[in-house]
Amino acid sequence: MISIREIDPADLALFDEWYDAFRAGAIAGREAALVVGRETLGFSLRTPGPLKRRIAVGAFEDERVLATLLFEYRLTDNLDTVEVEIAVPPEHRRRGIGTALWRWAVTRSAQLGRTIVQAELGVPGDPSPGAAFAERLGFQVEHVEEHLVVPLPYDDLRLDELRSAAGPLDGYRLTSWAGLCPPEHQQAYADLHTAMDLDVPTGGMTRELVPWTVEKLTASEARVDRTYLALVTMAHTDAGEPAGYTLIYLPRADAEHAQQDDTLVLREHRGHNLGTHLKLANLQQLAKHRTAQRFLHTWTALSNAPMRKVNARFGFRAVEEHREVELRLPRLRPAARGVILDEDDRVLLVRFEFPDGPLWATPGGGVEAGETLVEGLRRELIEEVGLTDFPDPPHLWHQEIVADGHATGFDGVINDYFLIRTNHFTPAGTLTAAELRAENVHAMQWWTLPDLDAHAERFAPRELPTLLRKLLDSGPPTMPTQLGL
Numbered sequence: 001m002i003s004i005r006e007i008d009p010a011d012l013a014l015f016d017e018w019y020d021a022f023r024a025g026a027i028a029g030r031e032a033a034l035v036v037g038r039e040t041l042g043f044s045l046r047t048p049g050p051l052k053r054r055i056a057v058g059a060f061e062d063e064r065v066l067a068t069l070l071f072e073y074r075l076t077d078n079l080d081t082v083e084v085e086i087a088v089p090p091e092h093r094r095r096g097i098g099t100a101l102w103r104w105a106v107t108r109s110a111q112l113g114r115t116i117v118q119a120e121l122g123v124p125g126d127p128s129p130g131a132a133f134a135e136r137l138g139f140q141v142e143h144v145e146e147h148l149v150v151p152l153p154y155d156d157l158r159l160d161e162l163r164s165a166a167g168p169l170d171g172y173r174l175t176s177w178a179g180l181c182p183p184e185h186q187q188a189y190a191d192l193h194t195a196m197d198l199d200v201p202t203g204g205m206t207r208e209l210v211p212w213t214v215e216k217l218t219a220s221e222a223r224v225d226r227t228y229l230a231l232v233t234m235a236h237t238d239a240g241e242p243a244g245y246t247l248i249y250l251p252r253a254d255a256e257h258a259q260q261d262d263t264l265v266l267r268e269h270r271g272h273n274l275g276t277h278l279k280l281a282n283l284q285q286l287a288k289h290r291t292a293q294r295f296l297h298t299w300t301a302l303s304n305a306p307m308r309k310v311n312a313r314f315g316f317r318a319v320e321e322h323r324e325v326e327l328r329l330p331r332l333r334p335a336a337r338g339v340i341l342d343e344d345d346r347v348l349l350v351r352f353e354f355p356d357g358p359l360w361a362t363p364g365g366g367v368e369a370g371e372t373l374v375e376g377l378r379r380e381l382i383e384e385v386g387l388t389d390f391p392d393p394p395h396l397w398h399q400e401i402v403a404d405g406h407a408t409g410f411d412g413v414i415n416d417y418f419l420i421r422t423n424h425f426t427p428a429g430t431l432t433a434a435e436l437r438a439e440n441v442h443a444m445q446w447w448t449l450p451d452l453d454a455h456a457e458r459f460a461p462r463e464l465p466t467l468l469r470k471l472l473d474s475g476p477p478t479m480p481t482q483l484g485l
């Protein structure tokens with residue numbers, strides 16, 4: 001049976017196993033995938049910063065990690081958005097594991113009240129499993145960049161050629177540094193970051209921009225500096241006005257790949273070959289600081305013709321498309337529900353009274369933002385029926401219902417159903433009868449399968465008698481089954 005759950009990144013052996021699957025899934029079939037390094041990601045997961053939350057999720061079978069999801073969201077801006085990265089190693093693909101991880105992401109997004117999901121795809125060519133998977137889920141491609149690579153060490157002769165072709169740099173001076181920005185440049189460097197955010201094309205991706213301040217810059221640099229050495233070259237006019245910058249990240253521990261990140265020349269300073277001069281100066285720094293890195297990666301929007309020209313001059317070769325995709329989710333209220341069976345295979349149901357009539361449903365209810373599904377289920381069952389001790393239950397069914405009238409203030413509900421085997425008991429939770437009635441619960445009853453078959457009223461899920469028969473005949477499914485209404 002496959003179960004999806006968060007991993008504790010402080011459990012180093014488990015994190016290592018998780019990371020191996022993450023990397024294997026991410027690099028398969030790609031010549032030059034750039035995957036965040038083990039140390040960098042481990043540090044980030046174990047030492048959360050104030051701006052972003054990252055969760056490592058695994059698909060487990062027999063306590064082995066088969067596949068992974070990295071789920072991220074920002075804490076002070078972009079509050080509607082989450083980012084997902086699902087990676088399934090090739091030997092475990094096309095079994096529905098990617099989809100099971102995706103459902104975890106949908107449920108957690110709903111718990112957080114977030115409705116925009118973003119992802120990045122490395123697409124070396126068509127057909128691409130990632131692109132097919134994302135399309136099937138309904139993601140739209142909003143922005144495409146070219147991912148380019150040049151081997152290191154950089155060819156000195158080419159640099160000399162480029163330097164003489166670029167000619168002198170009149171009216172500007174360049175300043176380079178490695179590591180943290182010197183205090184005298186912090187304000188200008190922060191302003192250039194803001195200009196970069198405004199200038200860089202991102203297609204139709206939803207993005208709330210937050211201006212950079214010196215405080216934000218120093219906090220971000222201090223964090224990044226733990227795992228990357230930043231190489232920066234900045235351009236000023238002779239009068240001291242900032243005109244542009246370029247930035248390379250050298251990973252401190254994950255030695256293969258370096259990243260050419262931002263390059264910006266402010267609009268009013270374009271057309272002076274400044275981009276080339278900035279890159280030349282920073283490559284000189286790279287030659288000095290490079291340790292074992294064998295490749296320098298960069299990304300440029302297909303629409304950014306001037307930068308693509310500079311890239312070609314510097315010998316970068318396109319290796320794949322980098323697609324940014326986005327999906328809008330309905331606002332769904334997540335709930336965890338227990339399929340509680342006693343020793344005689346009777347199932348415990350609660351009766352809701354709604355304006356359109358009674359409905360017999362499995363006990364359980366809404367999951368709070370900070371809870372896992374099983375934690376929410378345990379709390380709900382204590383409150384509703386008084387069931388306390390049970391081992392972590394198998395996940396049976398997943399149901400997404402987009403329709404009015406299921407939860408006030410929402411576009412619908414997500415129900416995740418879990419199997420609980422228990423001795424027969426008389427339901428009595430911590431909620432009083434009046435409190436239950438306030439939630440429309442008016443009765444509780446154990447049902448045999450024949451009782452269910454003979455009953456003419458409504459069940460939730462609608463096909464409950466059929467689903468239960470299948471469960472009793474065949475046992476829980478390997479992976480949660482997607483239900484209709």
Ligand SMILES: CC(C)(COP(=O)(O)OP(=O)(O)OC[C@H]1O[C@@H](n2cnc3c(N)ncnc32)[C@H](O)[C@@H]1OP(=O)(O)O)[C@@H](O)C(=O)NCCC(=O)NCCS
Pocket residue numbers: 025026084085086087088089092093094095096097098099100119120121122127128129130131132133134136
């Ligand atoms: C994309 C990826 C996560 C899919 O994982 P998976 O476990 O194979 O996915 P599932 O089995 O749940 O596939 C669900 C559906 O996606 C589509 N799909 C997935 N892989 C596909 C492929 N190679 N070709 C065509 N369609 C594909 C199919 O519609 C599939 O349903 P089906 O098998 O019933 O036809 C996996 O291939 C992967 O890790 N790729 C590299 C990383 C990546 O691109 N991640 C996606 C970004 S978040």
